[in-house]
Amino acid sequence: QVQLQESGPGLVKPSxxxxxxxxxxxxxxxxGYYWGWIRQAPGKGLEWxxxxxxxxxxxxxxxxxSRVTISVDTSKNQFSLRLSSVTAADTAVYYCARRRxxxxxGQGTLVTVSS
Amino acid sequence: xxxxxxSPSSLSASVGDRVTITCRASQxxxxxxxxxxxxxxxxxxxxxxxxxxxxxxxxxxxxxxGSGTDFTLTISSLQPEDFATxxxxxxxxxxxxxxxxxxxxxx
Numbered sequence: 001q002v003q004l005q006e007s008g009p010g011l012v013k014p015s016x017x018x019x020x021x022x023x024x025x026x027x028x029x030x031x032g033y034y035w036g037w038i039r040q041a042p043g044k045g046l047e048w049x050x051x052x053x054x055x056x057x058x059x060x061x062x063x064x065x066s067r068v069t070i071s072v073d074t075s076k077n078q079f080s081l082r083l084s085s086v087t088a089a090d091t092a093v094y095y096c097a098r099r100r101x102x103x104x105x106g107q108g109t110l111v112t113v114s115s
Numbered sequence: 116x117x118x119x120x121x122s123p124s125s126l127s128a129s130v131g132d133r134v135t136i137t138c139r140a141s142q143x144x145x146x147x148x149x150x151x152x153x154x155x156x157x158x159x160x161x162x163x164x165x166x167x168x169x170x171x172x173x174x175x176x177x178x179x180x181g182s183g184t185d186f187t188l189t190i191s192s193l194q195p196e197d198f199a200t201x202x203x204x205x206x207x208x209x210x211x212x213x214x215x216x217x218x219x220x221x222x
Contacts, residue, residue, distance in 0.1 A: 036211070046151075046159065046202055048211040059209045062116075095158055100206035101149040103170065105158040 002026040004096050004106035012090075012113050018083040022096030022106055023076075029054050030074045033099050037070060037081045039092040040108075047092075051100065052079055086113045117141050117205050121214035127222040132193045136217045138186040138203035147207035150179055150188045153216075154199045162201075163188065193219070 008020035022035070029035060036051035050060040052070045060068050064083070072079040083090060093108040118141040128134050138148065146166035151159035161170045163179040166186055176191045190197055198221055203214040 045216050046204075046213040048213070051211070061210045063210075100211060101147075101161070101164045102151070102159070102204065103161045103164065105160070108158050 002098060002104045004098065004104060006094060006096050006106045006109040008109060008111070010110060010112060012086055012111060013115050014087055014113055015085055018081070018086050018090065018094075018111055018113075020081045020094055020096075020109065020111070021078050022080070023078045024098075025077070027098070028074075029072060029077050029079065034059075035072065035079045036097050036100070036102065038095045038097060038102070038105075040095070041089075041092045044092075049081065049083075049094075088113050116210055117144060117208060117212055119203055119205055119212050119214040121201075121203055121217050123217060124215060125218040125220060127220045128193050129222045130193055130195060132222075134190045134193050134197075134219060136188045136201055136203075136219075138181075138188070138214050140184045140186075140205055140207075143183045144205045144207035146182050147205055148179075148181070148186050149204045149206065150177075151202045151204065152197075152199045153202065159202060190219075195221075 003025045005023045012018045034051040037049040050070045052058045067084045069082040091113045095108045096106045098104040120139045148166045150163040153159040167179045178189045200216045200218045
């Protein structure tokens with residue numbers, strides 16, 4: 001059974017960098033597929049942030065591209081998100097998911113941007 | 116970017132009703148379309164991929180159809196556990212994009 005689990009700080013100060021990790025179990029990232037990050041602001045819809053392949057190839061949402069970095073650590077079977085210069089508009093539940101059609105999702109983690 | 120437009124944005128239906136949700140892409144996406152169900156406070160759950168393929172474990176009351184720009188998700192007989200918000204998503208090209216969601220409420 002494929003499982004994904006997000007982890008990271010639940011509170012980030014404005015202008016700082018949000019960092020999250022997604023640990024994958026039940027499937028080896030090295031075996032393939034894209035791995036993505038999606039977020040959902042309170043009461044809003046879903047927004048794709050970016051995706052990474054096991055080789056390290058990345059795609060980012062143009063609206064966030066200047067602030068986003070996604071990386072992969074195949075030895076730990078996990079991938080990570082960094083979002084810089086955050087503002088209150090970045091407050092959201094952040095999800096990680098497998099494949100471009102997001103067949104498996106993590107449970108999500110709420111990140112609040114506030115001083 | 117490919118824009119995904121869902122309709123309606125919300126609907127009220129009764130248990131046992133047949134419900135259809137529409138998703139339209141701003142340009143052709145072949146069958147690179149997925150559908151998700153999301154309940155309050157929970158992560159989205161994949162229902163359908165490649166427009167019409169049911170994910171493993173998803174009941175057959177859910178079905179998807181369409182190709183190109185127009186797609187539908189149908190729930191054949193609405194049950195209490197089906198009241199949720201449904202999203203479509205295209206994965207034909209980057210950036211990956213979602214529809215705005217359709218909230219299915221109890222009448």
